[in-house]
Amino acid sequence: MSDEIFDVVQIGYGPVGQALAAMLGQRGHNVAVFERHSSLYALPRAGHFDHEIMRIFQSVGCAEQIEEDVFPATKYQWRNGKGETLITFDWDQVGVSGWMSDYLMFQPYLENALHHAVQQYPTVSVNHGWEAVEITTHADHVSLELRQYMVDAQGRQQATGETKTVKGRYLVGADGANSFVRQHLNLPWTDLGFNESWVVLDLKQKGPVHYEFDNGQICDPKRPLCLFQLGKSHRRFEYMVMPGEDRETLLRPEHAWETIRPWMAPDDADLIRQIIYTFKSGLASQWSKDRVFLVGDAAHLMPPFLGQGMCSGVRDAKNLAWKLDLVLKDKADAALLETYQQERSPHVKEIIDLAVQVGKISCMVDPEAAEARDQAFRDGAVPPPPPFPILRDGLIDHSAEAHSVTGELGPQGQVRHLGKEGRCDDVLGLGWQLISNFDVDELLSDGSRELLQLLETRVIRPIPVVDEPNVADAVVDIDGTYFRYFSANNVSAILVRPDFYVFGGVQDKADIDALILRLRDGFSKRND
Incomplete structure (x- = not known):
């Protein structure tokens, strides 16, 4: 050894x-x-x-290589067995992280x-x-x-x-x-109750294939099914194992081709995998x-x-x-x-619960229950999905003054600095970021400066393009991401962690030193 x-x-x-x-x-x-x-x-x-x-x-450092094959998804639809659209998720937008909302990949x-x-x-x-x-x-x-x-x-x-x-x-x-x-x-492990078996088919396309309905769920009680692209050259179909079905039959290639016949045939793609997965939930x-x-x-x-x-x-x-x-x-x-x-545990638990809830909607095989579900969607009686989870515990600002952006993902925009242009992390570097629309330097105490230095914090003050000629060494907010973020959230400075979650923010610039000292106290409490 x-x-x-x-x-x-x-x-x-x-x-x-x-x-x-x-x-x-x-x-x-x-x-x-x-x-x-x-x-x-x-x-x-x-x-x-x-x-x-x-x-x-x-x-x-691998986003560019990943981009070569991934497919930026624009929408994801849920349809019923009659072809009616139940819900559409609009993914055709840039997320707060500076990338397209969603990607499909191989x-x-x-x-x-x-x-x-x-x-x-x-x-x-x-x-x-x-x-x-x-x-x-x-x-x-x-x-x-x-x-x-x-x-x-x-x-x-x-x-x-x-x-x-x-x-x-x-x-x-x-x-x-x-x-x-x-x-x-x-x-210890907690079983969270979801347990459904689905056939998973992965296919490599022999050429370009496009459908009117490309990515989504078909909530048909006769056989729930989903289809989506796996990057630019592969596709996946998943369909539920129905009660009483013989697994050996389900794993025969001819059964797979018959099931996906409305979309693909052997002339369109090679079947590279056919397997039964049991989808589970646990924590x-x-x-x-x-x-x-x-x-x-x-x-x-x-x-x-x-x-x-x-x-x-x-x-x-x-x-x-x-x-x-x-x-x-x-x-x-x-x-x-x-x-x-x-x-991490409460954050992922919220996602698991939502995935289970959505899965139960998709996996309805009772025709009457499925019709009641469809009618609820037609009537607008189904509430919209909840906001994506944020951090609610741990090393974030828990004070009475905590801003509403606390625990949310921080923004990344396109910037220009010292002749270099691109996404902020690439131009200015990774780690802790103190982003503000004012000059923080004169407002910081020695204790705050020491902590920011210890954490190798990037202090960033993005300015509008129109002000660029008047500011030396400016960080220019090329696409207005930071201006829009500050305005939409009524915030003037945010302290962002290395995992891109916001420790806390302030509306009044006079409160910035107190915010940083609360971070110092957060570290100190865990050292006691």
Whole structure:
């Protein structure tokens, strides 16, 4: 066993694990990743991500490569068995994160881009073909025992007999729904009640294919079905396993082609996967133990009807990464890590509950219940979906003066600075951001300055294009994103965390110092 102690040892290298490894490597941490599969997984699972996740991909330098194949979705419709539109989700807009609202993707291409990003960071090592078998926690580190596997000529994994033990100051389980880490540490799990089996078909198009109804759900009680693009060259169909159906029959290619005959035929595409998935919902009630943390499907599961499973895992990774960074660099006490579950668990629980609710609407197979549902939509009796969840706990402004933008995603606009033009994170850098429409410098106390310096905060004062000739070293708000944000939210300054969530904001510039000192107090309370 080597005496080297990595900053982080990570189990699992799907997109959530890749994102976490890239973020930690970007900050210079020594990370050892172990993945039981012998290579990147060649088939898709997730098919959607949103503007927030694209900004996270941007932050690790792979957004441009991902853009090459993703399809920016403009709308997502729900129709009934008669072809009537029940509801339309308008996605044809730029999100607050500075990217299009929603994207459809072919996951292997996404993983290739993330893997390429990870490879840019020399402090990250990725080890395929190693399976975790034992975790031992110590006062100042975690030991992980692993067993090596190789793929034989028949494509089966065979143990080589080689083992190794590695150490890390922290260990992260990004090892999926059947998480070894969660089970080995006996971390409790709550089943949230959704359990429905669907056939999933993935197809590679032989040429361009377009339909009037391209992306959405068909809520037909005879057989609920959904279809959507997987990037620019693949498609997916999913349809419910109906009561009494024979699974062997459902997995025959001829059954698949018959089911999707209104849209595709073998001349249009190759069927690259046909499988039955059981969609479930669940949540770990404990996301960490000692120096070990769970992220992604290891911590939560949801049915796919909102396309937020992978997204939620990437949010976990971003949240945990910036906190581990501060702790590993001794800029914050380890107690900061307690806010990880405190923030992420209620956020993802709201999304799971909504996905389950939506799934139940889609999965109605009783004709009378489905007709009542349809009539409710026709009558306008179905309330609109709730706003997307925000952070409500953890390291945010909890004072009586807290602004309404607290816990929401902060904005990213197009800016120009010192001859460089682009999205703000690319032009000015990542990390904490203090964004204001006034000069904050003369209003800050020594305590606030020290904290902003410790956190390597970017102090940003975007100005309108018309004022550019009059301000040296200006940060120019090219597309007016920040002006519109300040005006729409009646706010004059916001303090944005490295995961792009707003710690807090102020309307009156005289309150900016007090806001920053409340952040300092938030750190201090966790150090006591």
